[in-house]
């Protein structure tokens with residue numbers, strides 16, 4: 001059975017969403033195949049002032065080209081592009097082509113994160129309007145995790161197919177992944193970490209958001225936080241990183257919050273909008289936000 005048929009058996013998604021996931025999967029297989037052979041030297045800078053590595057641009061190019069071939073695509077928003085690319089279809093795809101590129105040299109797992117909307121007017125909407133979200137992880141295996149907002153499936157690529165299994169709800173106090181650890185000088189941050197660790201969580205942080213959050217999903221629970229320093233701009237991107245991962249988290253009966261609201265209830269005001277984030281098992285998120 002091909003990937004499109006399998007996804008339509010497992011999840012309640014319309015044909016356009018399935019077409020978009022299938023197209024991204026073919027691009028990810030191509031990208032993963034080339035991954036090790038590309039040089040990683042620095043090239044240019046993106047709109048967030050971050051250095052774009054050769055692999056960031058390669059991933060952006062492979063996915064963008066694959067989406068441009070689809071009639072349903074009307075807007076392609078990438079973390080690596082200053083402006084979205086418009087096309088003639090009705091669907092938008094927002095993505096982080098290569099999340100965690102700063103840990104490539106250490107040979108840690110990186111990934112690509114995607115979010116799909118059935119409109120091209122994203123500004124003024126909330127990410128709750130996502131039709132589906134999914135991500136790939138490039139590690140010892142190529143993984144694809146998908147949600148339709150009802151269930152979550154994750155699958156390893158065996159060279160021919162993705163072997164999917166359903167992801168379990170977030171019920172365990174497994175791991176804590178604290179981003180922006182330099183805030184350790186901040187007493188509130190330290191207190192929060194101590195409070196959460198009293199509940200038996202082990203520290204696991206690689207520095208690649210998608211892999212760190214996937215760790216919570218594979219271990220059925222825990223907490224990922226990426227707080228913001230006073231007076232500084234938050235780092236993580238709403239459309240390309242936090243919104244797609246928040247949809248998966250909420251589908252697993254977890255919570256994804258920022259200081260203002262649920263991540264999925266934030267109003268989209270800018271394609272490159274950023275936010276603080278605290279996501280994972282609901283009671284742990286509550287504890288973090290309150291302590």
Ligand code: FDP
Pocket residue numbers: 098099100101102103179180181207208209210226235236241
């Ligand atoms: P990177 O800069 O390597 O792209 O996407 C931003 C990100 O990585 C996330 O993957 C990661 O969680 C975070 O930045 C790491 O930065 P902090 O340790 O400062 O949170």
Ligand code: ZN
Pocket residue numbers: 096098099100209241
């Ligand atoms: Zn990223």
